[in-house]
Amino acid sequence: MTAATERKQALLQRRQDATDARIAALGAVPGAGWQARPRAEALARLRAMGLPQPRDEYWKWTRPETLTQPEAPTAATFDAQTAPTYDAIDRLTLAFVDGVFDAEASDPLELEGIEIERLATSEADIHWAQDLYGALETNGQTPVERPLAALNSAYATDGILIRVTGKPSKPVNIVYHHRDDSSDACLHHVIRVEPGAALTLLENGPAAARFNQVIEVDVADTGAFHHIRTQGRDHERRAATHIFARVGQESLFKSFTLTANGVLTRNEAVIDIIGDDASAHIAGAALGDGDFLHDDTVFITHGALNGESRQVFKKVLRNGAQGIFQGKILVKPGAQKTDGYQISQSLLLDEASQFLAKPELEIYADDVACSHGSTSGAIDETALFYLRSRGIPEPIAQNLMVLAFVAEAIQEIDDEIIAAEILAQLEGWLARRQR
């Protein structure tokens, strides 16, 4: 055997061993009734792919070990009274503590315009979610494999299933609490927005020491889905999340994530535009200080006419924090008049921090407008001096510049009250670090 072949075989073996060890630790696949088949299929996908390894191209900047190993690394809980609450917004609240549904802290699962239920208690033989659960995830496995999502589809212990048939009067808010140092949560939500219906989903909180999450969203023709997520303020928690969205004709999909702190976060979004005249926007603001690695991995596929997509990602990094962006726009043959925009930027507040970006465009239609940009830079000293020369102390001037930098991502949030709440969180994060 050549050395190269030996190395390849060793890698295969490591992948196999890691996957076997994780599956053994997880034990039997949960779920009965309609869930049995998609979960069994997901397990088969996971076995076939194997868990990600450090040498994988798709994981070259984010080491996957702590996300794939059987035991979740411990993470101290963080008592943050000032964590986002959306108090100013009337909403239907659903609470999870370390991945376990907390009925007492949750509102009744009732809201006009939606059917809502828990994954763990929906084990009838026939269910609307059976055509979606694991199905959008499966579609999202090509051309790039996402084994942690397959693991989730197989082993998710719970989640929320929402079928949106109208325009509910308030958003659904899933709140995640992290109270156990070694919790390992695995949740899977499925959302189907019927034609002409609209839902706003708010998520906030750190969920667990380690969190594996999948959200599958199917937005039917003329439907609208708004998603605003904040991932808590815990410093040591880890998360691997996936959003798989299918976007129909004349429909709207919008997702925004604020990530402040967390040693490791990998947020993947796989968005498939299948109907004409549809829009998909995905945005994120990440704030890292010290031991922090934040990875946005996005794949948007335009498969229809007149599609519009936007990716806006901003990262503010200090004290050696690391930011990763892997973003792709794929325009399929015939997807004419596609308008795709992608921007990923980092503001490095010191020289120890680092931003790595891989923006990609792959276009097979000739009448499209796609653009992408990626920048990495420090605070503009000239602008900083200008502000200071007007009497604004340096730390405040710097914060103004940071907020200005992040503004384009925040502007992706349509609702003004929610946007103001997100902005307040950002300001809080900056104020706590003001020298």
Add this chain to the structure above:
Amino acid sequence: MLEIKNLHVKLEEEDKQILKGVDLTVEAGKVHAIMGPNGSGKSTLSYVLSGRAGYEVTEGSATLGGEDILDMEPEERAAAGLFLAFQYPVEIPGVGNMTFLRTAVNAQRKARGEDELSAGDFLKVVRERAKALEIDADMLKRPVNVGFSGGEKKRNEILQMAMLEPKMCILDETDSGLDVDAMKLVADGVNALRDEGRGFLVITHYQRLLDHIKPDVVHIMSNGRIIKTGGPELALEVEKNGYADMKAEVA
């Protein structure tokens, strides 16, 4: 008000002396003008006084109302009452002009131990002063100087000056890039701020600005020094004969 003594300044990065002993005193209530050819050190003087990085004071002093300003941070100089109207006002995408103005006004009030202005009071004052400079609501809402024309940027500088009410105003080539009408508007804005408690130092290449902002004293700067000081007639002499004669006189 502003007292500069034997000021020597070199570039921090290279061994190049820019100011070679500047002496200058601007009294409260007076307008002093500095004229001089390109490269004479006029703009450097304004930057050094306002605290921009990149310069090293090797000798001499500068005080404002008796306080040594050269050791202060830029924001401390501003709070002490110094204001520089930039030759090239800086564009700051993402920071709203109004937010900028309010943050600056309140930061200075706070530094001086005064109460911050309420949002309502601030708005009232800013609207009134913006109106005089023909700055509309849209310009106040837009990010600082972003997409502003040359004239709009200069008017925005004067608005900041009007809001901050500094004791000592330095105007660095405020006339550059302005047409006659815009220059008149800016000059009117400056003249409205003339006050017996306030000093002005107007840096310019050309006499024409001084037709509108009438100086009490005119200095000619060349090769890092003030080489001649006189009344307004000195500006007219420059306009007529250029700087060559004066340089020759000194040499």
